[in-house]
Amino acid sequence: MDLRIFTEPQQGADYDTLLSVARATEELGFDAFFRSDHYLRMGDGDPSPGPTDAWITLAGLARETSRIRLGTLMTAATFRLPGVLAIQAAQVDAMSGGRIELGLGAGWFEAEHTAYGIPFPQQKFPRLEEQLAIVTGLWSTPPGETFSFDGAHYRLTDSPALPKPVQEKVPVLLGGLGHQRTPRLAARYADEFNIPFASVEDSAAQFDRVRAAAREAGRDPEDLVYSNALVACVGRDEAEVARRAAAIGRDVADLRRDGLAGSPAEVVDRIGRFAEIGASRIYLQILDLHDLDHLELISSEVQSQLA
Numbered sequence: 001m002d003l004r005i006f007t008e009p010q011q012g013a014d015y016d017t018l019l020s021v022a023r024a025t026e027e028l029g030f031d032a033f034f035r036s037d038h039y040l041r042m043g044d045g046d047p048s049p050g051p052t053d054a055w056i057t058l059a060g061l062a063r064e065t066s067r068i069r070l071g072t073l074m075t076a077a078t079f080r081l082p083g084v085l086a087i088q089a090a091q092v093d094a095m096s097g098g099r100i101e102l103g104l105g106a107g108w109f110e111a112e113h114t115a116y117g118i119p120f121p122q123q124k125f126p127r128l129e130e131q132l133a134i135v136t137g138l139w140s141t142p143p144g145e146t147f148s149f150d151g152a153h154y155r156l157t158d159s160p161a162l163p164k165p166v167q168e169k170v171p172v173l174l175g176g177l178g179h180q181r182t183p184r185l186a187a188r189y190a191d192e193f194n195i196p197f198a199s200v201e202d203s204a205a206q207f208d209r210v211r212a213a214a215r216e217a218g219r220d221p222e223d224l225v226y227s228n229a230l231v232a233c234v235g236r237d238e239a240e241v242a243r244r245a246a247a248i249g250r251d252v253a254d255l256r257r258d259g260l261a262g263s264p265a266e267v268v269d270r271i272g273r274f275a276e277i278g279a280s281r282i283y284l285q286i287l288d289l290h291d292l293d294h295l296e297l298i299s300s301e302v303q304s305q306l307a
Contacts, residue, residue, distance in 0.1 A: 001275055001306040002031040005295065006073055006229055006283035010038035010112075013289050014049045015060060022061045024292050025068055028299035032069035033061065034103070034283060037076050040112035055088045062096035070096055073194065073229060073283060074105030074175065077127055079118060082134035082154055090139065090165040098166035103173035103194070104132065125181060127153045132189045136172065139165060175229075177206055183213035192225040194283070197258065203228055204277040227281035228274050231259035234267050234298055244294060248287040260284065264301035271306065 005025045009018055022033040037054040041047040058070050070092075075085065085104075093100040106124040107113075113120035121127060130151040141147040141161035149156045174186045175194035183206075186193045193210050195203045211221035233248070233255045235241035241262060245252045255261035260270055260282075271282055284298065 001271060001279075002281040003298070003303050003306065004032040004034055004069070004281065004283045005030050006034045006036075006285045007289060008036045008038070008285065008287060009052050009057070009289075010036060010041055011287065012041065012046065012048065013052070015052055015057060017289050018052065018057055019061065019064060020292065021286070021289050021295070022065055022068070022070075024295050026065050028295055029303060030068065030295075030299065031281075032071065032101070033065070034071045034073050034101075037072050037074060037079065038109060038112055039079075039118075040109065040115050042109070055092060058100065059092045059095055062092050062099070065096075065099075067099075069099050069101055071101035071171075071173065072103045073173070073196070074103040076107035076109075077104060077131045078107030078113065078120060078124065082131040083138065083156060083159065085131070086135045086138040087163065089135070089170060090163045093165035093167055093170055094163065096166075100165070100167070101171040101173060101192075102135070103175070104128065104135070105175070121153075123153075129185060130154050132172070132174075132185065136189060137161075139170065173227075177202065179206075179209060183209040184217075186210050186224065187213035187217040187219055190224060192227055192281070194227045194229060196229040197231070197285075198228070199258070200273045200277060203274065203279065207278050225281055226278045227283060228279050229283035229285055231255060231261070232267075232284040232286060232294070232298065233259065233261040234264060234294065234302060236263070236297065236301075244288065244291065247291065250287075264297070264305070267298075267302050268305045271302075 025033045039051040054072050089102050106128040110120050130153050134149050138147050138161045146158040147161040171191040173192045173194055174190040176182045195206055207226050214221040233244045260267045
């Protein structure tokens with residue numbers, strides 16, 4: 001079971017804070033550092049210091065880390081033109097020595113679009129599908145050949161399809177709980193399928209839909225990695241769990257039901273339930289980015305039992 005650290009910087013974190021967490025992620029033996037792609041705080045609270053851009057952050061971390069994978073859960077297709085996104089991700093992949101993964105989603109948070117003058121289209125899912133075709137098409141075009149695309153939302157003519165990523169294939173992550181279109185897209189484009197903040201039962205049902213879609217598309221369902229993203233709140237005792245839950249404004253009972261909360265033994269047991277349905281990777285959503293002792297505890301008493 002791979003454990004990855006997943007952050008939500010729009011809730012209040014500057015680059016230096018993210019760098020500290022990424023360095024701890026690397027030093028403590030976690031597999032990867034991922035971040036959300038949002039430009040506006042969600043919920044009440046102080047919005048300072050303001051948003052950081054996902055791909056600028058990853059570019060910086062690419063030069064200041066050496067081992068961990070780096071990526072997004074999920075880049076919003078509404079934020080960037082697909083040709084620009086392909087260039088950005090390929091460049092950061094080169095800057096990292098081939099450690100980038102691209103999580104791509106349709107975009108959903110309308111308020112952040114209106115706050116920063118970003119168009120919020122009504123037809124988001126068709127745009128996502130075209131973006132996937134374009135980004136993967138640009139990367140897979142053989143050197144010396146050109147790439148063109150004529151879609152309803154995007155058109156590219158005789159693109160040189162450069163630069164290329166360092167990796168032969170940048171892993172593409174898709175996710176969500178949509179019953180039909182999401183599994184179909186995953187079967188066609190995804191290397192990994194991620195389910196955010198869902199129960200074991202709902203995750204099992206969605207994994208089965210993705211497996212069925214893969215078989216229908218003529219693909220081995222086990223070609224995909226299956227993963228979950230869950231809020232982490234781990235403590236050595238009940239008082240420490242309660243303190244960490246209070247720091248992120250969450251209820252312990254809710255976190256135990258919907259996330260990974262409790263003692264290390266409890267969390268290991270719950271992760272085991274996700275492993276039983278086929279998940280081989282867990283993204284630990286860390287909401288208090290100043291509590292690096294939390295990461296140390298998870299590394300020493302949770303990750304060590306899953307190795």
